[in-house]
Amino acid sequence: MPETRKGPHVTSTSDSRVPACAVLTHVFQHPFMEEDATPTNAEQRRLRAALTTRATDTCMACPFFEDCLDMAVTKHDVSGFVAATTSRQRAQMRNLLRVEVTADDMDALIGVIASGRQIATRDVVALRRAHPDESLDFIAQRLGCSLSTVKRHLRRARAAAASEADASRRHSPEGPSRGRLITAFESVTGMRRGTEAAA
Ligand code: SF4
Structure with missing residues (x-):
């Protein structure tokens, strides 16, 4: 899948049905994007920060962002960096929204x-x-x-x-409204929809 660039960090694909994370596997699936990854020196910490910024900017510009966030918070307890959130942040959002997700059997x-x-x-x-x-x-x-x-x-x-x-x-018969979902996202991440990642 060809990769096209939009600005310094944001990537989109030439096929709008394919999310950019499916192309940027070297970013989203980098070992440093795992929550328990422990960079051991300044260079590794800089790399992790750069990866997080790139992934965050990509998610914030993604046309699937709200659906993706909704799925990752209210439907599936997935791991990794998804919809500009870590799994820990998504757990915090579930607490705020009083949402329970059934663990995989x-x-x-x-x-x-x-x-x-x-x-x-x-x-x-x-x-x-x-x-x-x-x-x-x-x-x-x-x-x-x-x-x-x-x-x-x-x-x-x-x-x-x-x-x-x-x-x-x-x-969750109907799940939280998109407004509540985004409010919880902004509260937990300190970011606002459509803005760059908070420092
Ligand atoms: S918002 Fe979801 S679908 Fe879009 S790039 Fe991020 S992880 Fe992928």
């Missing part, structure tokens, strides 16, 4: 194939989505597992998705 998401090698349901689902016209046998061969294992993981994925949707409805 890892038992339902992870299985074991006969060889003892662990296989994640998300890998099965990703392969299925990438090859919707291929048979389940094809997926089994790609993963090196049995057909019944593939079917079991797909059943689990459907059950987990249904359970998550149900829990989400019960915990």
Whole structure:
């Protein structure tokens, strides 16, 4: 995906349906963007600050920002830097908004194939989505597992998705309004929508 630049930090893609974070993986998925990363010298601290500024500016200019923030705060407890927030900041926002997010059921998401090698349901689902016209046998061969294992993981994925949707409805029938969401964002991050990151 070609990357285009807008100003010193902000990146957009030539395809407006693709968020910039999907292109800037060297920024958003850099090890220093992990919350528990511990830069050990001044150069590393400068790099981490530069990465955070770049990611923040990108998110603040992103056309998907509000939907992304809403999903990351009220629907999924994801890790990493998302919608200009760290996971700790999103937890603070949930407290302010009195929102609960159901934790992922890892038992339902992870299985074991006969060889003892662990296989994640998300890998099965990703392969299925990438090859919707291929048979389940094809997926089994790609993963090196049995057909019944593939079917079991797909059943689990459907059950987990249904359970998550149900829990989400019960915990937050309509979710906070966008106004409350943005107010909580500004309160926790010290930033205002459409402005540069706070120092
Ligand atoms: S707001 Fe969300 S979708 Fe947009 S660049 Fe940031 S993390 Fe990606």
